[in-house]
Amino acid sequence: MEQASEPERGVSRRGFLATSAAAAALAAGTAGAPSPAAAATAGPARAGASVVRVTLRVNGRERTLSLDPRVTLLDALRERLDLTGTKKGCDRGQCGACTVHVEGRRVLSCLTLAAGLDGKAVTTVEGLARGDELHPVQRAFLECDGLQCGFCTPGQIMSAVALIREGHAGSEEEIREFMSGNICRCGAYPGIVAAVKAAGERG
Amino acid sequence: MRPYTYAAPGTVREALALAGDGSAYLAGGTTLVDLVKLEVMTPEHVLDITRLPLRGVAVRDGALRIGALERMADVAEHPLVAGPYPVLAEALLRSASPQIRNMATIGGNLLQRTRCGYFRDTASACNKRVPGSGCPALTGENRMHAILGTSDACAATHPSDLAVALVALDASVHLASRDGERSVKLADFYLLPGGTPEKENALRPGELITSVSVPALAWAERSTYVKVRDRSSYEFALTSAAVALDLRDGVVRAARVAAGGVGTRPWRLPAVEAALTGAPAREDAFEAAAAKAADGARPLAHNAFKPELLRRTVVRALLELAGRS
Numbered sequence: 211m212e213q214a215s216e217p218e219r220g221v222s223r224r225g226f227l228a229t230s231a232a233a234a235a236l237a238a239g240t241a242g243a244p245s246p247a248a249a250a251t252a253g254p255a256r257a258g259a260s261v262v263r264v265t266l267r268v269n270g271r272e273r274t275l276s277l278d279p280r281v282t283l284l285d286a287l288r289e290r291l292d293l294t295g296t297k298k299g300c301d302r303g304q305c306g307a308c309t310v311h312v313e314g315r316r317v318l319s320c321l322t323l324a325a326g327l328d329g330k331a332v333t334t335v336e337g338l339a340r341g342d343e344l345h346p347v348q349r350a351f352l353e354c355d356g357l358q359c360g361f362c363t364p365g366q367i368m369s370a371v372a373l374i375r376e377g378h379a380g381s382e383e384e385i386r387e388f389m390s391g392n393i394c395r396c397g398a399y400p401g402i403v404a405a406v407k408a409a410g411e412r413g
Numbered sequence: 414m415r416p417y418t419y420a421a422p423g424t425v426r427e428a429l430a431l432a433g434d435g436s437a438y439l440a441g442g443t444t445l446v447d448l449v450k451l452e453v454m455t456p457e458h459v460l461d462i463t464r465l466p467l468r469g470v471a472v473r474d475g476a477l478r479i480g481a482l483e484r485m486a487d488v489a490e491h492p493l494v495a496g497p498y499p500v501l502a503e504a505l506l507r508s509a510s511p512q513i514r515n516m517a518t519i520g521g522n523l524l525q526r527t528r529c530g531y532f533r534d535t536a537s538a539c540n541k542r543v544p545g546s547g548c549p550a551l552t553g554e555n556r557m558h559a560i561l562g563t564s565d566a567c568a569a570t571h572p573s574d575l576a577v578a579l580v581a582l583d584a585s586v587h588l589a590s591r592d593g594e595r596s597v598k599l600a601d602f603y604l605l606p607g608g609t610p611e612k613e614n615a616l617r618p619g620e621l622i623t624s625v626s627v628p629a630l631a632w633a634e635r636s637t638y639v640k641v642r643d644r645s646s647y648e649f650a651l652t653s654a655a656v657a658l659d660l661r662d663g664v665v666r667a668a669r670v671a672a673g674g675v676g677t678r679p680w681r682l683p684a685v686e687a688a689l690t691g692a693p694a695r696e697d698a699f700e701a702a703a704a705k706a707a708d709g710a711r712p713l714a715h716n717a718f719k720p721e722l723l724r725r726t727v728v729r730a731l732l733e734l735a736g737r738s
């Protein structure tokens with residue numbers, strides 16, 4: 211397993227500013243920059259940490275980050291780890307564009323605090339393909355026209371992969387119900403349902 | 414978003430010791446993180462409780478006990494829930510989305526805040542968010558609001574589907590604080606808004622929900638949760654009904670009925686239960702009983718449709734249960 215710990219980057223001024231900018235983009239108010247010492251010592255189990263150090267396994271790769279505890283998993287992925295496949299739609303838990311897997315379960319990264327994920331495995335849409343070989347669900351979305359603009363697609367695909375694993379791809383009705391957490395503003399739903407069904411049948 | 418500090422205690426004792434002025438517990442985060450981003454909630458210390466050992470679904474002395482940190486999705490599919498208490502499983506599965514149900518916990522679900530748009534918008538007045546500032550919903554946008562239990566200060570609906578099913582089943586919440594442990598019937602746990610809508614429940618500062626229990630009820634096998642909403646899924650209730658029926662030889666021996674989407678707290682309907690008891694399991698008897706469902710309702714400008722919709726929701730649930738073998 212590749213080790214990509216990055217404590218230096220985590221506490222560098224540049225790295226921290228990127229983090230607080232992401233948090234501040236949601237609302238006014240920027241936290242004071244922490245001292246590198248605080249960042250290095252404050253662990254997730256310690257009372258009152260204003261910087262939290264977490265090690266995640268993202269798509270199979272260990273990543274260590276020092277984070278303001280306000281940073282969501284979505285912002286950590288996009289702003290700190292340059293994994294921009296996961297989309298920010300509403301940032302309010304209402305659209306599903308930010309769906310990723312944590313420990314194999316589909317969750318909304320916009321409502322998940324990165325601070326709580328120390329030691330956890332995260333899979334994003336970037337982690338599905340094996341090299342150039344697309345994941346069967348990705349292939350099915352292409353074959354069935356399961357997208358138009360593509361903005362909701364990473365979330366749809368992450369949801370679909372989990373749904374098939376959960377055993378909820380039994381009928382079109384069941385697929386619709388268990389994909390209901392993923393909104394598509396383009397209304398590509400017929401293609402999405404067809405893609406999930408096709409991928410589910412292939413197993 | 415305001416700054417806060419973060420800690421993840423490993424034991425209940427540690428969590429209770431860390432709790433204090435300005436602290437908030439974080440479970441699944443699907444309410445808390447949302448409201449902290451909106452600055453509707455502004456904790457100074459976030460105490461992540463997901464490492465606490467408040468887990469497990471078990472039957473003890475006949476009662477079903479669910480740990481406060483169990484996730485909605487797992488509880489819905491648990492064999493001790495899905496078979497004996499379909500109303501609980503259905504209420505959970507008709508809540509939110511699969512992703513949210515994978516995150517959200519049972520304790521957090523019971524403590525979720527209202528979805529009233531004015532409450533969520535810090536630019537608006539709202540008595541629940543800023544006591545004494547007024548209630549724009551009473552004269553403004555109130556289609557989703559309550560018709561039962563409202564006051565001149567607040568008409569916000571309690572949004573939890575699970576709470577409605579639990580109230581129908583006479584459930585209790587078990588609580589822990591630095592002063593010790595106690596149990597409260599869920600029906601008494603929630604408070605009416607009256608003149609203090611900011612006070613929503615009996616939880617004391619720093620108190621934790623540790624578990625929820627449901628007394629044995631053999632005939633809860635014949636129970637259901639009917640939820641009427643604007644979209645077929647991923648939407649809060651306009652009206653809902655949690656119903657359990659003890660049905661023998663075509664006669665209702667006993668019934669449990671509670672309503673959601675209509676009350677400032679989960680709303681048990683004892684008058685409907687009484688009217689059903691001893692009645693034949695027929696549509697006309699169901700309609701006569703359900704006629705009492707909205708007794709005392711005070712509709713607002715945009716939700717005058719709710720009393721009739723509620724009566725029909727209750728009838729639909731009853732017919733569905735009577736039709737089951």
Ligand SMILES: Cc1cc2nc3c(=O)[nH]c(=O)nc-3n(C[C@H](O)[C@H](O)[C@H](O)COP(=O)(O)OP(=O)(O)OC[C@H]3O[C@@H](n4cnc5c(N)ncnc54)[C@H](O)[C@@H]3O)c2cc1C
Binds near residue numbers: 304441445509
């Ligand atoms: C888009 C969307 C749609 C939704 N639709 C529905 C729906 O249709 N039906 C429905 O019922 N719900 C719905 N919900 C609400 C959702 O079910 C709740 O947000 C969720 O159940 C809250 O649980 P949580 O574990 O995430 O709580 P958190 O957000 O972690 O906590 C909620 C509150 O409870 C407190 N808390 C949590 N656990 C404890 C505990 N053990 N002891 C003491 N305090 C505690 C927290 O401090 C916080 O104040 C929806 C939510 C969203 C975002």
Ligand code: SF4
Binds near residue numbers: 529531538540568569
């Ligand atoms: S109904 Fe209640 S929550 Fe909504 S604005 Fe009025 S006081 Fe606030």
Ligand code: FES
Binds near residue numbers: 303306308319
């Ligand atoms: S961005 Fe997370 S649900 Fe919309």
Ligand code: FES
Binds near residue numbers: 356359360361394398
């Ligand atoms: S493809 Fe455009 S939002 Fe779904």
